[in-house]
Amino acid sequence: MSGAYEALLAHARQTEALASAAGLLSWDQETMMPRGGAAQRAEAMAALEEVIHARRAAPEVGDWLAGLQAEALPPQARGQVRLIARAHAHATRVPARLAAELARTTSLAQGHWAEARAADDVAAFLPWLSRVLELRREEAAHLARPGQDAYDALLDLYEPGATGAGLEEMFAALRPRLVALRDRALGAAHQPARLRGHFPAEGQMRLARRLAEAFGYDWARGRIDLAVHPFSSGSGADVRITTRVDEADPFNCLYSTLHEVGHATYEQAVSPELALTPAGQGASMGVHESQSRLYENQLGRSAPFSAWLHGQMEAEFGPLGMDAEAFFGTVNRLEEGFIRTEADEVQYNLHVALRFGLEREMVRGKLAPSDLEEAWNSAFARDFGRRPPRPALGMLQDVHWSVGLFGYFPTYSLGNVYAGLLHRALRADLPGLDADLAEGRPAAALDWLREHLQRHGSLEEPAPLIARATGAAPQAAPDPGPLLDYLEAKFAAIYRL
Ligand code: ZN
Secondary structure, three states, rough: HHHHHHHHHHHHHHHHHHHHHHHHHHHHHHHOOOOHHHHHHHHHHHHHHHHHHHHHHHHHHHHHHHOOOOOOOHHHHHHHHHHHHHHHHHHOOOHHHHHHHHHHHHHHHHHHHHHHHOOOOHHOOOEEEEHHHHHHHHHHHHOOOOOOOOOHHHHHHHHHOOOOOHHHHHHHHHHHHHHHHHHHHHHHOOOOOOOOOOHHHHHHHHHHHHHHHHHHHHOOOOOOEEEOOOEEEEEEEEEEEEEEEOOHHHHHHHHHHHHHHHHHHHHHHHOOHHHHOOOOOOOOOHHHHHHHHHHHHHOOHHHHHHHHHHHHHHHHHHHHHOHHHHHHHHOOOOOOOOHHHOOOOOOOHHHHHHHHHHHHHOOOOOOHHHHHHHHHHHHHHHHOOOOOHHHHHOOOOOHOOOOOOOOOOOOHHHHHHHHHHHHHHHHHOOOOHHHHHHOEEEOOHHHHHHHHHHHHHOOOOHHHHHHOOOOOOOOOOOOOOOHHHHHHHHHHHHHHH
């Protein structure tokens, strides 16, 4: 291989090392930083961000990339070059003035969103939403290829290769079957019980650690701390998770932990030879979410694993007042809620579909922020049969739009649909999986995911990666059939439909 590739990759490795330092600063900000450190930290992070941006935009990167165009590279190098070219294009097409203005405005808007949500005050949030939307539409205009839709240009940042048209098709297939299943479950004569009791924090954390271990989390390259909103961060040799504890609701802690362990073990499983390179992390937001949801739901909320968890919980907290079969219903119970992050497996993607439709119209200039509240409420009434009683339970519930994340929401549903495809494929290969899960040992499933998907990092784009892992042909819109089949079978059993 030519010297240009070696030079390009060496340069990119240093940039990735700086980005991993920036990631640690932001982990610290959410977990450990003293309150008084905020302003100083913001300055440190902004300075680091500027250096990283300048390195990605550097003219020599453009020269190396141009020099490599005519070269036949081996597949791994091709993957690295594709990722470096993407980051370079993004850094050079978006004017520095716009990038700085976006960073400043979104960090202010986030605070105003939090206040508006606490006060149920849509009017106070609208000027910020309008400004953030305007800036991101401007960014999309810089990023879009000739003829490319503005929404697709933003979506591509989170899910390379995905299109709004493909997602529209996916949600159109999801919606009717999810609505029908939800209505049948909520109308069923048999309803699973809620879990009641007091579950001390120390016991929850002990159990959370045991779950993380069962799901392959490597403590030598990770740690767990508390945060308001659980997240995982880092890659390679240092991947950290956070969780939260509610003493009335242990599932919050346990299943958030399992979810974050899914994200974190994906990062820990990426082949060490890719560490601190552009390909040394998960392939996309959607592929990442497929791992976290598979760990949390298809494996963690399965009948055999929940039976094992039932035993673990009784050992930790004493009798739960229900047997393992009833407990399986309890961990999967549907609620008539308004909040996406609290939604069960059946209704979750209906929440995301609603946001996708609205944000796509906003980015295309067809829905004004001032009309958003009414649009949200009537879409919610269409999909859920009732209107949110107040904006904090409606359009003000999620932080995403205040920080400019237009095009991000659909990656949650893509993750669920990918998880459906992967789950079907791994079940076909692992006939003994249920017996393992009943003993709290998902190791064979984790090995399958590591081998077929996780170790490749982001060398491949999401669609071909998922296709290869599941043995299917790549598709513009991933098939939601396996996810829907799985949900219908599972919830028919739980609700005795
Ligand atoms: Zn997630």
